[in-house]
Amino acid sequence: MGNGALSGAVIAVAGAGGPAGRATLLRLAEAGATVVGADNDPERLAEAVDAARYAAGGAPVIGEPVDLLDLQSTQEWAMRTEKEFGRIDGLVHLVGGWRGSETFTKTSLDDWDFLELLLIRTVQHTSLAFHEALQRSDRGRYVLISAAAAGKPSAGNAAYAAAKAAAEAWTLALADYFRKAGGTGGPSSAAAILVVKALVHEAMRADRPNAKFAGFTDVGDLAEAIADVWSKPAAEVNGHRLWLTEKP
Template structure:
């Protein structure tokens, strides 16, 4: 099996029903992976899974509603996936959410409570649940999608930026665990952070045909970057932030 090949790889995608998730499912299936998708929105998840199956006849793409705020449910998802397919080679974390305010002092701490669950707790649970399985793989990857705002927070985005920064730190800690597990031979698995400014997709462009979306990453480009993490050795991407927009 060639370096970086996704043929036969089993990749789980958390938060798979949104535009970025749909693009990722398509690209992973196209690259030959068995794709195991999860989302809280049953109807949108079914649509995303069907679209990926239809686009790539013969591809194995499954969908499951998993409560990623429940650690045991997340562990059960990881365990059942590895048991069913015999391996687990990746977890792509696309669970998103945004809350902001007009100014720093107008920050609503209820936004923090919401974002802490969506952007941090789901990272904690998926990383803990998939850690062992990814280490058992010969090409395990944990991929977090983050935002440039985590490194350069703005006044009205305090809760969002702090949540993203915490998620990045947690993922880099997972990378350190992979580094230590690899010993002198270097890491066998990798935890990687892909950093964007914001995402754009076809529906957004249709709604705002005159908008420039400067510095935004198209969801198809993000999907390419996600699959590209498997084309590099674990040592090249483990514990790294890979910037898809200009670093601040």
């Protein structure tokens, strides 16, 4: 089924309960990884884990409710995962959310407060909690899903674009940590950014059968691109934005 680079790997997925999480849990499990998903919604997480485990023929897919807005809870999740499975080879960061306004003038700073927690604080917590375990791995990968808007914000999208840009900068700092830790031999672990315009999944298509979703990335294609990050050498993906949509 898949990707030799992922056989026997242990991958943590943050924000595993949504449509992108479901697709990612399944793809990583099919490729031979043990997948440990976290979400703040226990019911949604349990459904996603059960669906992926069943579809992947009983593969090791585990779910754990974690409050990623709490650094200690996130650190405990990382420690428990490494202790139980002996290693952590990846953290896929799928925590998402969007708020925007019609115009720049109507921007609400409440939207910024919401998005700063969801899109930046969770990245800070997962990267700080997992970076040492990822560095210990011979194939550690931190994968952030970002948006093209981070580099080309529209007037009504200021809070979202700024939060995504900050999350990217934080992830690139993690990449620099991996680069420096690798020394002259180059990094053995990597932090990479997958850039989409927006995501689309089956339920969205069913709700809007006439919509074209131009430039959107299907969650299945995103999951494939996530798995592919492990098939490339660390130096090739570390600190890079990998574009799944046209560059703005």
